[in-house]
Amino acid sequence: AVNAFYFGRANEPTYIQLQPTPDISNPQYPVYGNPNLGAEFSHIMVFRYNNFNFNSGDVLFFNLSGNYTENKIVSNIIRSMDPAVGLVQETRYLNTDGYYTANAFYNFSKPFQEKKYVFSFNGSANYINNISYTDNVKNTGKNWIFSQGLNMQINPNKNLEFNPGLRYSLNTNTNDAITNNNTKVSTYSLNFNSRVFFLKTWLIGSDLSKSFNNGYSSSLAVNPFIINTYLEKQFFKDKRASLRFQGYDLLNENTSVSRSVTGNVITDSQSNRLSRYCMLSFTMRLQKFSGKQPEQQQRGPGMRPGGGGPWMRPGGGGPGNF
Numbered sequence: 001a002v003n004a005f006y007f008g009r010a011n012e013p014t015y016i017q018l019q020p021t022p023d024i025s026n027p028q029y030p031v032y033g034n035p036n037l038g039a040e041f042s043h044i045m046v047f048r049y050n051n052f053n054f055n056s057g058d059v060l061f062f063n064l065s066g067n068y069t070e071n072k073i074v075s076n077i078i079r080s081m082d083p084a085v086g087l088v089q090e091t092r093y094l095n096t097d098g099y100y101t102a103n104a105f106y107n108f109s110k111p112f113q114e115k116k117y118v119f120s121f122n123g124s125a126n127y128i129n130n131i132s133y134t135d136n137v138k139n140t141g142k143n144w145i146f147s148q149g150l151n152m153q154i155n156p157n158k159n160l161e162f163n164p165g166l167r168y169s170l171n172t173n174t175n176d177a178i179t180n181n182n183t184k185v186s187t188y189s190l191n192f193n194s195r196v197f198f199l200k201t202w203l204i205g206s207d208l209s210k211s212f213n214n215g216y217s218s219s220l221a222v223n224p225f226i227i228n229t230y231l232e233k234q235f236f237k238d239k240r241a242s243l244r245f246q247g248y249d250l251l252n253e254n255t256s257v258s259r260s261v262t263g264n265v266i267t268d269s270q271s272n273r274l275s276r277y278c279m280l281s282f283t284m285r286l287q288k289f290s291g292k293q294p295e296q297q298q299r300g301p302g303m304r305p306g307g308g309g310p311w312m313r314p315g316g317g318g319p320g321n322f
Contacts, residue, residue, distance in 0.1 A: 003048040013037040013073055017093045027085045034093045042069045057111035057118065065103045072099040076133035094133070098140065102127045118153035139177035146170045159197040166190050185215035201234040213257055216268055224253040241284040252276040 016023070019033035044067050051060045078090040107122040123146075130141035151165035167189040174182045191209040198204070207228040230246035248254075254273045 001048075001050050004046065006043070006045045009042045009044065010039050011042070011073075012039045013093070017073060027082075028087065029089055029091065031091045032093075037073060037093055038071050038095050040069050040071045040073050040095065042067055057109070057115050059107065059109035059120075061105075061107040063103075063105045066101065068100040070097060071095040072097065072131060074099070074131050074133060076136060078135055096131050096133075096138070098129065098131045100129050116155050120151040120153070121149070122151075123148040134178060137177050139175050141173055141175045141178075141181075143173045144171070161195040162192070163194065164190075164192045183215065185213070187214070188212040201239070203232050203234070205230050205232070211256075216257055222253075222255050222257060222270070224255050225251055226254055227251055241282070244281050244283070245278070246281070247276075247278045248274075249276045 013034075015033075016031060017033055017037055018035055020035050021033070023031040023033075045065065047064045049060075049062045051058070053059075072095065073093055074096055076092045076094055078092065080088050080090070082088045103124070103126045105122075105124040107120070109118060109120040111118040125147075126143075126145040128141075128143040128145075130143060132139050132141065147167065147169040149165065149167035151163065154160075154162040154164075168186070169189075170184070170186045172184045189209060189211045191207075193205070193207040195203055195205045207226075209226045210223070212223050227250040228246070228248050229250070230244050232242050232244040235241040235243070252275050254275050256271045256273065258269050258271075260267045260269070
C-alpha cells in the first residue's frame with residue numbers, strides 16, 4: 001500500500017512573542033515581544049509505503065516526510081553587560097525563512113524456518129535546518145539524528161523465547177556562525193529479553209539492557225545497566241489466571257540522558273526514572289464468548305506475548321514518530 005499527502009498549517013505567534021511591554025521578571029533574561037510578528041505557515045508532505053504478509057510474516061514499512069516553514073518565528077538573543085547584574089541576554093523575536101526538516105524511517109522483518117527465527121531491521125534519519133539569531137547575526141544550525149537497530153526473535157521450541165537486539169544512534173549539530181556550539185553525541189544500546197516455560201504452568205522472564213553514551217558532559221556520563229525479571233505461575237486449563245512476582249531495575253541504575261537542539265540552545269537532559277522496586281500481581285481474564293472458550297495466551301514461533309507479531313516489542317515503539 002502506498003499513501004502520499006500534503007497539508008498546510010498556520011501557527012500564530014503567542015502572547016509573549018507579541019506583547020510590546022518587556023518582561024523583566026528576570027533582569028538577566030528580559031523578553032521583548034514584537035507586535036509586528038506575522039503567522040508562520042508550514043508545508044508538510046508525507047509519503048508512506050507498507051507491505052505486510054501475515055502468512056509468511058514478511059514486513060516492510062517505509063515513511064518519508066518533510067516540512068518547510070515560511071515566516072518561521074525565531075528568537076534573537078542580544079547579549080550585553082550590566083554593572084548591576086552582570087551578563088544580560090535579551091530575547092527578541094522576528095520572522096525569517098530557511099527553516100525545514102526531513103525525516104525517514106524504515107522497518108523490515110523476515111522470518112526463517114517456520115518463524116522459529118525472525119530478523120528485524122529498523123532505522124531512521126532526521127535532519128533539522130534550524131535558524132536562529134545571536135546579536136542580530138543569523139545562524140544556521142544543521143542537526144542530524146541517525147538511528148539503526150537490529151533485533152532477533154529466536155523460538156527454538158514452544159518453551160523458549162529469546163530476543164537479543166542492538167541499536168546505535170548518533171546526534172550531530174553544526175553551526176555556521178556559532179561554531180563553539182558544534183556537538184556530537186552517540187549511544188550504543190544492547191538488549192536481551194527472554195521467556196522460559198517449565199513444569200507446564202510456570203515461566204520465568206527477563207529484560208536486560210545496557211547503554212553506552214559518548215559525547216555528553218561529564219556530569220551526564222552514565223552508562224546504565226537495567227535488569228528486570230519476573231517469575232509467573234499460571235492457573236486453570238486455559239491459563240486464564242496468573243500470579244506474577246516481578247522485580248524492576250535490580251541494580252538501581254535506571255537513568256537516561258538525551259540531547260535536544262532548539263535554535264542556538266543545546267540542552268542535555270538526565271532523567272532519573274522510578275527506580276528499583278518489586279511488584280506482586282494477579283491477573284485473570286473473565287471474558288467468555290458464546291460457543292467459544294477463551295483463547296489461551298499465544299506463544300511460540302513468530303509471536304510475541306500479547307499478539308504483537310514478530311516485528312514489535314511489547315510496550316514500546318521504535319524511532320520514526322514524526
